[in-house]
Each structure stands twice: as structure tokens, then as C-alpha cells.
Amino acid sequence: MSFLSNSVSFIIAIDLGTAFSGYAFNITPRNKDISPQVKRWGQEKGLDTPKAPTCVLFDQQQNFQSFGYKARHTYLKMKAAEAKQSYYFENFKMSLYGKVKLSIVAANGSTMKALTVFTEALRFLKEDALKTISTNANNQKFLPSDFTWVLTVPAIWDNSAKQFMREAATQAGIVSKGSEEKLVIALEPEAASIWCKKLPADGFLSDNHSRTALQKTPGTQYIVVDCGGGTIDITVHEVLRGGALKELHKASGNDMGGQNVDRKFKEFLREIFCDGVWDEFEANHPGEVQKLMYDFTYMKQEDEEASLSCPYSLIKVAEKKKDIDDFFDKIKGVSWSNGLIQISQEKMRSFFEESLSGITDSIREILKKKIEIKYILLVGGYALSKVLRDHIKNQFGSQYEVLCPHLPQEVVMKGALMFGTDRAVIASRKSVYTYGYGYCERFDASKHREDKKFTTSEGDWCTDLFSKMVEVDEDVAVDETKKYIFSPVEPNQRAMRMRFFCTDRPNLTYIDDWGAEQVGQFIVDMPDTTGGSARQVKMEVIFGQTEITAKATDLLSNSEGKVTIDFTSNRDIRDNMFKS
Ligand SMILES: *[C@@H]1O[C@H](CO)[C@@H](O)[C@H](O)[C@H]1NC(C)=O
Ligand SMILES: *[C@@H]1O[C@H](CO)[C@@H](O)[C@H](O)[C@H]1NC(C)=O
Ligand SMILES: *[C@@H]1O[C@H](CO)[C@@H](O)[C@H](O)[C@H]1NC(C)=O
DSSP states (O other), X not given: OXXXXXXXXXXXEEEEOSSEEEEEEEEEETTSOOOOEEOOBOGGGTOOBSSEEOEEEEOTTOOEEEXXXXXXHHHHXXXXXXXXXXXXXXXXXXXXXXXXXXXXXXXXXXXXXXHHHHHHHHHHHHHHHHHHHHHHTXXXXXXGGGSEEEEEEOTTSOHHHHHHHHHHHHHTTSSOTTOGGGEEEEEHHHHHHHHHTTOOGGGBSSOOTTOOOGGGSTTOEEEEEEEOSSOEEEEEEEEOTTSOEEEEEEEEEESOSHHHHHHHHHHHHHHHSTTTHHHHHHHHOHHHHHHHHHHHHHHTTSOSOEEEEOOHHHHHHHHTTSOGGGGGTTOTTEEEETTEEEEOHHHHHHTTHHHHXXXXXXXXHHHTSSOOEEEEEEESGGGGOHHHHHHHHHHHTTTSEEEOBSSTTTHHHHXXXXXXXXXXXXXXXXXXXXXXXXXXXXXXXXXXXXXXXXXXXXXXEEEEEEEEEEOTTOEEETTOEEEEEEOOSSTTOOEEEEEEEEESSSOOSBXXXXXXXXXXXXXXXXXXXXXXXXXXXXXXXXXXXXXOEEEEEETTTXXXXXXXXXXXXXXXXXXXXXXO
16 A cells, blocks of 8 residues: 555544544645644534534444434434433543443433443544545545554543543554554643644634744743533643643643533523423433533523523423413523523523632642743633633733633644654653552561561561652653662562552552552563572663553563553452442
8 A cells, every 4th residue: 555655644633522522633744744634523414513422322232323413313303212212322431530430321321331332432433534534535445553543531530541541442443452552642631732832823712913832932831721521621831942841730620621511501490490390301301401401502602691492392391380481480590582591691601600610720729839820721612612711811811821722622633633643742741649669678677567577588578668660740751761670589489570559649668558559560470590589670661651651571581571550450459449
């Protein structure tokens, strides 16, 4: 395939968002600048959007049916009885926030395996991307292995969630075992930052044309606030000479994304349609609830009075109780007018209150630190909300320049594409935890705990000691490798076990001190015992990418420690421990 020569840079970046998903791709020659193309969605419905709603529909047997507008549309058109017998999912990404859940709840209240739902969503996006690109390239056929794939995840997710996405991508056939390096995990606010730093002054909604691109002014420090549907995800960067980025503050944020506003709106509807009217409507007309919420998504982008057409079936349920006008009698900020629910500007703004204060608190927390922030960048789909942008300008505009790029909902996938071609653009990150491994050393009664003592033919040892590799908040250069050498405690030892731990604390003495969590382990075989206790095992730990990898080699036999720091399964172990 001549077209697929090394001179071409083939990348696909998938942004599986809480509310909306999409992808961008690049197929330009390597010596040319990346030029992201963004797949457009919804044409068959007369729409043209850079993302599709993150909805997945499965049939009764849990077979994948459809994704995005098609899934939503099919579900909306179903009769209530049929809808109740389907597995329909939306907002499922948030099930990975905080703690990975093994199963997630469908709209009908039943559960399905979380991994299946993510896998099928990714499989659809993968196949759609290959199809789209094929159409753009004279119908040439492509394989997943022809591309580097970038998958974006919130920076505030923990490692187990990132590991889960990697697993889902592998099951979806995006990469295969053995070619894992073709899958790059990008952190969403970082990706946004990478895109924004190269934008000229007129790349932003607010106009200050006297400014040059951020990357042209080394030393500039700025905050990127990625305002998604689910999470608010914040990163702080300094531009280095040459344009690379240094992280100044470890990832922070919360779950006060745009859907918090939707929830408030829904609570308000429940308040209006009291006496169980809303609940009855929700139970019997799930599709209409979806549609109502979808309309609200667009209404909340404006900062003005809103009018919402009331579904006929809601009117019918309501009128069984009392006259429809009566529902609006005692409630402030809303009125009824010929089938329309009219909500005042004041009331609309009130739906944002909790979310906005969550966002401003998180930003203030960062600004407390001694950093010279110049700009606050607002990106993500929720940044389309004028109420949000005005609020942030209002709160911080006197001291910082608040900027929002054009098409803020596309920024993460475009930046992810750039990250896929040049990962060195992120020069260093702050470690979120302290990481270390367990080891043994000669027992010393003056400093070691008696209960940690064990004896071999070589003498007394202390076990379970913690050795720090990196401390919480420490700057870690990307791809920085740390090397360690170990020797066996017995001359005829035939294997060595390495165990890794993380903690919020700056340091630990023993691996079972409070606050320690085991995050991975592996065994290195040492079959050749000639050399006895003088033998050496060399370990290399690579930090700083969005995942940590560790590899150990027995220098005599060259046998390698099969190094998988499997965050997912260890998290399960911990959760089970909490259960018992
Ligand atoms: C949801 O749909 C599935 C598949 O048809 C069905 O087995 C399950 O009973 C439904 N759940 C409820 C609560 O109706
Ligand atoms: C525009 O940018 C210039 C140079 O960075 C700055 O001095 C000025 O305060 C900015 N103006 C506004 C309105 O933000
Ligand atoms: C961590 O704590 C141990 C035991 O208290 C101490 O020996 C070690 O020097 C500490 N490490 C660092 C890097 O502070």
C-alpha cells in the first residue's frame, strides 16, 4: 500500500464524552502540519454537529444496535413497552468517575457489564472513523493497525479508569495485544491546552488582537478549564522555550459539569409537575423525557428567557389531576402559555448556581498557590454556555484574561491529534501520588520493626520496607526513566517479586502503613543461581506518560519481569476488602 508509507501521518483521536462524542483524524504527509478533520454528525436528521450524543442502544440479547443520533432516535420512537425491554445508555462515562463500576444501569433500570458498553461504543466509533477516512481517500480500505489512535480521558480520573479505557479499546479491536503502543491515552485538559497554545489571538471568542499565540511567549502560565458534560477538569501549564508545556499543578477538578445544570432543570420540572405527575410521565414516556432534556441542552447555551414546548403526553398525565394552569400557580420563574413552559432568565440562571460555584471554587484553589497565572481558558461543550463564560469573566476577569476558543467542543479532539504526533509537547507533569515499591534490607534492631524480621541462610532481613520512587507533587519529566538494582536475599533464590504501592502521603516506612495501596506487582524469574546472592536484577520504571510502566530483568538469565501494573484488578481487591 503505497499510500501508507512512512511519509504519511495517520492519526485518529476519539473523544468519548459524557454527553457528546466525536473524533478527529489526520492523513497529511509527515512533513506538513497536522490538519485535523472533524467528522460531522447528524446529517441524516438535518443536523450538522461536530459530535454525536453519547447514547448506545442494545437489543434484548445485549447485542449492539446503534450509537449516537441513531440510537437516540430509535429509542425515542419506541413504544413504551418496547423501550422498557431495551438496554439504552447515556451518560455512562461518569460511571468511571471516582471508582470504576463493573456494571452500569440502562434507562430501563437493568444493568449490563460496563466493559461491554464502553467497548461497543468505541467499536462503533472505530469503524465509523475507518469508513469516513476511506471515503475521503478514494475508497481505499484501511485497517486499525494503519493508524495511531488517541483516546481522551479526564485528567482527574484515576489510573484504574484509564486502564479500563485501554482494555475497552483493545476489546473493540482498536489495537491488538502486542501493539499497545499504537494506542495513546491523552488527558482531556492537556489536549485542549496543546491546541489552544498555538491559536492566534483571533482564535478566541473574546477579541484582543494585540496578543500573539501563547506558545510564542515562553514563561506564560495559564489555567485550562475543560468544562465537559460530566466533569470539570483543570490543568495548569507554563509555556517553555520552544513551546513545550510544563504542568504546574496536579490535575484537579470535580463532577460539576454541564449535566449538573440539566439535573437542576429536571428537579424543577418535578417540582412543577407535583403529585407524582412527573414521575408517572418519566416512567411511561422515557423517550419524551429524553427529547425534553435534549431541547434543554440547546436552551442552556443562551442567557435569556426560555420557552419549552410541553410534550402532549405530559399534559395528558397532568390534566388527570387538575387544570394544567394550576400547576404553574405558586411556582416562581415559570409560566404556562399555550402549550409552552416559559422559564424566566433568572430561573434559568439558578440552574447553574451549584455547578458555577463548584467551578469557581476549584479555580480559586489553584490561584491560591504562588503561580503567575495570566490566562484562564474555558474549553469543552459546556463552555458554549454564555452563563458559564460570563460568570467566570465576572469572577476572575479583573485579574486574569478569560479566553474561550472558537468551537470549544472540538478543542479536546483536535489537541489529542497533535498529542498523538508529538507526545514530547508535554515536557513534565506533577505526580498525583507518591509511588514506591516494597523491598528488603538487612535487619537492624535499632530502626526496624521486630515483626518485619525474617531469616535466610544469609542472615536476618527486614521485609515490607517502602522505597519511594516519586513523591506526590513532584515534577516528573515525561518518559523519565528511573533505574534500580536489586539482589536476592537467598543465594539459591529462583524468583523475585516486585510490588508497587501508591499513597497520598509524602513518604511511608512500610508498605502496609496507613494510606498505602498496592497498585501492581510482577515476578522476575531468576533460574540461573550461579552467582548466588551477588546476582542482580535491574528494574526500569518509566514515569510521566499518562500511565506508568515498570520492567525488570535478571541480568544473568536475561529473563524479564512481565511488567503489568494492573490498576483495575487491584482496585477490585481493595473494594472487596472494604466490603468484608
Ligand atoms: C430491561 O430490558 C431487558 C432486556 O429486554 C430485560 O431483560 C429487563 O427485564 C428490563 N428491565 C426492566 C426493569 O424492565
Ligand atoms: C490585551 O492584551 C494586551 C497585551 O497582552 C494587554 O496588555 C491588555 O490588557 C489586553 N486587553 C484586554 C481588554 O484584555
Ligand atoms: C522516607 O522515609 C524513610 C523512613 O522514615 C526514610 O528513611 C527515607 O529517607 C524517606 N525518604 C525520603 C525520600 O524522604
